Amino acid sequence: xxxxxxxxxxxxxxxxxxxxxxxxxxxxxxxxxxxxxxxxxxxxxxxxxxxxxxxxxxxxxxxxxxxxxxxxxxxxxxxxxxxxxxxxxxxxxxxxxxxxxxxxxxxxxxxxxxxxxxxxxxxxxxxxxxxxxxxxxxxxxxxxxxxxxxxxxxxxxxxxxxxxxxxxxxxxxxxxxxxxxxxxxxxxxxxxxxxxxxxxxxxxxxxxxxxxxxxxxxxxxxxxxxxxxxxxxxxxxxxxxxxxxxxxxxxxxxxxxxxxxxxxxxxxxxxxxxxxxxxxxxxxxxxxxxxxxxxxxxxxxxxxxxxxxxxxxxxxxxxxxxxxxxxxxxxxxxxxxxxxxxxxxxxxxxxxxxxxxxxxxxxxxxxxxxxxxxxxxxxxxxxxxxxxxxxxxxxxxxxxxxxxxxxxxxxxxxxxxxxxxxxxxxxxxxxxxxxxxxxxxxxxxxxxxxxx
Amino acid sequence: xxxxxxxxxxxxxxxxxxxxxxxxxxxxxxxxxxxxxxxxxxxxxxxxxxxxxxxxxxxxxxxxxxxxxxxxxxxxxxxxxxxxxxxxxxxxxxxxxxxxxxxxxxxxxxxxxxxxxxxxxxxxxxxxxxxxxxxxxxxxxxxxxxxxxxxxxxxxxxxxxxxxxxxxxxxxxxxxxxxxxxxxxxxxxxxxxxxxxxxxxxxxxxxxxxxxxxxxxxxxxxxxxxxxxxxxxxxxxxxxxxxxxxxxxxxxxxxxxxxxxxxxxxxxxxxxxxxxxxxxxxxxxxxxxxxxxxxxxxxxxxxxxxxxxxxxxxxxxxxxxxxxxxxxxxxxxxxxxxxxxxxxxxxxxxxxxxxxxxxxxxxxxxxxxxxxxxxxxxxxxxxxxxxxxxxxxxxxxxxxxxxxxxxxxxxxxxxxxxxxxxxxxxxxxxxxxxxxxxxxxxxxxxxxxxxxxxxxxxxxxxxxxxxxxxxxxxxxxxxxxxxxxxx
Numbered sequence: 044x045x046x047x048x049x050x051x052x053x054x055x056x057x058x059x060x061x062x063x064x065x066x067x068x069x070x071x072x073x074x075x076x077x078x079x080x081x082x083x084x085x086x087x088x089x090x091x092x093x094x095x096x097x098x099x100x101x102x103x104x105x106x107x108x109x110x111x112x113x114x115x116x117x118x119x120x121x122x123x124x125x126x127x128x129x130x131x132x133x134x135x136x137x138x139x140x141x142x143x144x145x146x147x148x149x150x151x152x153x154x155x156x157x158x159x160x161x162x163x164x165x166x167x168x169x170x171x172x173x174x175x176x177x178x179x180x181x182x183x184x185x186x187x188x189x190x191x192x193x194x195x196x197x198x199x200x201x202x203x204x205x206x207x208x209x210x211x212x213x214x215x216x217x218x219x220x221x222x223x224x225x226x227x228x229x230x231x232x233x234x235x236x237x238x239x240x241x242x243x244x245x246x247x248x249x250x251x252x253x254x255x256x257x258x259x260x261x262x263x264x265x266x267x268x269x270x271x272x273x274x275x276x277x278x279x280x281x282x283x284x285x286x287x288x289x290x291x292x293x294x295x296x297x298x299x300x301x302x303x304x305x306x307x308x309x310x311x312x313x314x315x316x317x318x319x320x321x322x323x324x325x326x327x328x329x330x331x332x333x334x335x336x337x338x339x340x341x342x343x344x345x346x347x348x349x350x351x352x353x354x355x356x357x358x359x360x361x362x363x364x365x366x367x368x369x370x371x372x373x374x375x376x377x378x379x380x381x382x383x384x385x386x387x388x389x390x391x392x393x394x395x396x397x398x399x400x401x402x403x404x405x406x407x408x409x410x411x412x413x414x415x416x417x418x419x420x421x422x423x424x425x426x427x428x429x430x431x432x433x434x435x436x437x438x439x440x441x442x443x444x445x446x447x448x449x450x451x452x453x454x455x456x457x458x459x460x461x462x463x464x465x466x467x468x469x470x471x472x473x474x475x476x477x478x479x480x481x482x483x484x485x486x487x488x489x490x491x492x493x494x495x
Numbered sequence: 496x497x498x499x500x501x502x503x504x505x506x507x508x509x510x511x512x513x514x515x516x517x518x519x520x521x522x523x524x525x526x527x528x529x530x531x532x533x534x535x536x537x538x539x540x541x542x543x544x545x546x547x548x549x550x551x552x553x554x555x556x557x558x559x560x561x562x563x564x565x566x567x568x569x570x571x572x573x574x575x576x577x578x579x580x581x582x583x584x585x586x587x588x589x590x591x592x593x594x595x596x597x598x599x600x601x602x603x604x605x606x607x608x609x610x611x612x613x614x615x616x617x618x619x620x621x622x623x624x625x626x627x628x629x630x631x632x633x634x635x636x637x638x639x640x641x642x643x644x645x646x647x648x649x650x651x652x653x654x655x656x657x658x659x660x661x662x663x664x665x666x667x668x669x670x671x672x673x674x675x676x677x678x679x680x681x682x683x684x685x686x687x688x689x690x691x692x693x694x695x696x697x698x699x700x701x702x703x704x705x706x707x708x709x710x711x712x713x714x715x716x717x718x719x720x721x722x723x724x725x726x727x728x729x730x731x732x733x734x735x736x737x738x739x740x741x742x743x744x745x746x747x748x749x750x751x752x753x754x755x756x757x758x759x760x761x762x763x764x765x766x767x768x769x770x771x772x773x774x775x776x777x778x779x780x781x782x783x784x785x786x787x788x789x790x791x792x793x794x795x796x797x798x799x800x801x802x803x804x805x806x807x808x809x810x811x812x813x814x815x816x817x818x819x820x821x822x823x824x825x826x827x828x829x830x831x832x833x834x835x836x837x838x839x840x841x842x843x844x845x846x847x848x849x850x851x852x853x854x855x856x857x858x859x860x861x862x863x864x865x866x867x868x869x870x871x872x873x874x875x876x877x878x879x880x881x882x883x884x885x886x887x888x889x890x891x892x893x894x895x896x897x898x899x900x901x902x903x904x905x906x907x908x909x910x911x912x913x914x915x916x917x918x919x920x921x922x923x924x925x926x927x928x929x930x931x932x933x934x935x936x937x938x939x940x941x942x943x944x945x946x947x948x949x950x951x952x953x954x955x956x957x958x959x960x961x962x963x964x965x966x967x968x969x970x971x972x973x974x975x976x977x978x979x980x981x982x
Contacts, residue, residue: 081780084772088776092789092793095795105811292699316967319963325710327952360703384689448800452907455810
């Protein structure tokens with residue numbers, strides 16, 4: 044028999060107080076430490092999730108209002124003597140009447156509206172221009188030039204309210220802040236309150252923010268993301284068109300064909316290092332090589348796309364290699380066994396099986412590239428006010444443009460707080476794209492992923 | 496011939512070559528495909544590849560070489576002018592190019608005939624006005640040598656373009672013809688095509704090397720140029736950073752490095768404890784359900800673009816910190832943009848980075864080690880602290896170093912959140928600036944690229960590149976050297 048049976052049964056050898064039923068001090072301490080440690084872990088995760096919630100919450104709270112815009116419904120009498128002095132309704136000749144001619148018309152219409160509603164105000168009728176945007180005058184002029192038959196009639200326009208009025212309705216501008224503001228008086232806000240009660244001032248969904256062009260620094264109410272979105276779109280076309288074929292070709296070489304030699308080692312080390320190079324350094328590369336040396340046009344989506352391609356390549360190569368590696372060797376052996384060449388086995392069998400993984404990796408790489416800002420700053424995609432849509436495919440690639448993240452940065456830098464709202468709103472649009480891309484990647488993976 | 500046409504013709508001829516090559520191979524064996532060495536398609540591909548690859552190669556080479564050549568020939572015309580008027584040759588060349596583009600536009604819009612554009616002299620008619628009518632605004636009157644240089648530039652460019660099309664098409668036809676001639680039933684088309692495809696694959700893989708080379712060369716050349724006009728010792732050891740584009744600026748990197756390291760340190764102080772504890776909890780304690788929710792939630796943080804974090808720092812975290820530490824509160828903070836703001840937000844950005852790397856490393860510690868520890872009576876937390884973490888330490892250190900390299904290279908958060916003043920101060924509530932933020936501010940705007948104030952950005956970029964690369968290599972070295980091999 045072993046010693047185990049010879050333990051004295053009396054229990055006297057057990058130190059006093061050491062019971063397995065009641066815990067002693069040291070065990071209590073250790074259990075408390077255990078509990079604390081666990082709490083630290085939970086606290087860490089909660090802290091991380093809290094950061095996420097605060098971040099997303101502040102984006103939504105600050106940005107959602109950018110999708111609403113205040114409009115004023117004003118009946119405007121289009122005085123023929125002012126807009127069409129020659130009286131022949133010829134749009135070409137009427138074009139000589141500039142926005143300077145139109146401004147008094149809109150201001151008068153505004154004052155007339157205020158009087159018609161019976162609003163008593165100390166504001167001079169000539170100062171009504173603080174209520175509407177500078178863009179509103181151009182809006183009226185464009186409509187008149189497009190429809191000359193309207194001249195002489197009273198037409199109701201939905202004109203853009205100024206950013207201060209818009210901010211007042213969104214509670215960004217308060218009466219306290221107006222007191223220090225030279226652009227608008229408290230009296231204007233009284234008018235706005237009354238007009239709002241009458242239903243002349245309305246808040247509507249702001250399609251122009253999504254599809255419109257950027258505006259100059261003084262009229263945030265007019266600024267939109269549309270042109271920058273197109274810039275991003277053309278950049279992503281370049282990135283997709285270059286990085287997918289190059290990345291897949293490089294991965295096939297490294298995974299399937301590369302011999303064990305110096306060159307292969309150098310390529311591998313280079314790829315893993317490039318993945319860790321800060322994005323701003325890629326911007327320097329783009330500036331020095333593409334713009335200074337090759338003299339590509341500045342601010343062009345083509346150049347942005349090239350820089351982002353170089354940046355995304357390591358990501359795509361790494362995920363493509365993982366996808367190729369996950370195809371079991373038996374597939375290759377079977378193909379070789381029935382007489383395919385090595386190249387045929389890869390292109391006919393391995394690559395199609397790895398395709399879902401490759402596409403997932405590519406979409407994630409594209410999503411990264413879409414949100415990248417720093418390299419775009421250096422190749423001049425910031426500071427450019429994207430007010431014109433490109434006229435065609437070639438000009439889409441070559442004409443100066445902005446990109447979504449660059450546009451957001453541009454707005455964040457402008458002094459007017461109304462632009463901050465636009466920047467947050469722009470982030471919502473950007474994040475919608477990113478979430479959509481990631482969702483597609485996840486769906487692709489769920490649907491086509493094969494376990495071998 | 497427009498550039499796109501060249502591309503279209505190459506594509507068309509290659510497609511034709513493919514069809515013809517395939518047909519000739521099949522015909523050479525009397526239609527009995529079994530007697531061919533390779534599958535018929537390989538004969539077609541052989542012809543198409545031998546046409547397209549050299550043609551594209553020449554096209555790309557020509558596109559890069561022609562501007563350099565034209566520039567060199569034209570600059571010899573205006574170099575006397577540059578000397579006589581004591582102007583920078585580069586600036587004169589900018590004028591020349593602008594005038595040449597203007598003449599092109601004028602011809603395209605029809606305000607000038609093609610022969611007028613080539614013969615017009617500065618003497619006859621007002622060139623500037625006529626170009627202005629075509630919508631080309633010129634800054635100053637066009638002088639005779641500049642106009643002549645511009646005309647020469649146009650002439651050379653257009654001859655170059657014609658020659659390019661001719662040469663590319665000649666090479667294309669030669670390649671196609673050669674491949675077509677060698678096509679017959681005995682020809683080992685598959686082997687040749689596969690060799691060609693392998694070479695293309697290798698070429699694609701080499702783009703990684705080219706990119707690195709491009710980065711290193713563009714940094715080195717410009718950095719050397721910078722150090723030739725600004726003393727290196729000043730750059731590395733001076734403690735003041737005050738660039739002024741008028742000249743006489745002091746460009747010391749130390750304040751920028753201090754700001755960079757201070758912000759990174761705060762970021763790591765936030766990210767490492769939270770990320771590491773989260774990873775430990777997720778891999779050791781969490782039930783699969785909790786893990787299934789918490790891990791993706793944390794990883795969302797990693798997918799959010801840095802511009803979003805930048806705006807978050809500028810507009811949410813900065814003002815929030817001002818409420819506590821600003822004038823109304825403790826009075827330590829002057830403005831919302833400060834080291835603390837940028838550091839905290841960067842820390843949030845790095846949490847998922849640290850946690851997912853550490854998670855992988857902790858999961859790689861074999862279960863048998865934990866079981867052994869439990870068998871000796873250790874509690875779970877004792878096991879983690881005394882067995883799992885020491886085993887995972889090299890990997891965790893590597894992860895932290897990688898996170899540090901991320902923090903040092905991060906741009907948008909510091910551009911928006913850290914302020915613009917370069918100073919060395921121990922107070923984390925003061926605005927400081929970083930290497931990356933200054934690269935952006937020195938290279939954006941209309942700076943002259945030959946001034947030390949712009950070139951310093953390349954020296955800063957070089958420093959940044961060396962620093963981050965060093966950290967990465969060091970991290971990999973630590974992981975490799977101290978990794979325990981379990982099995």
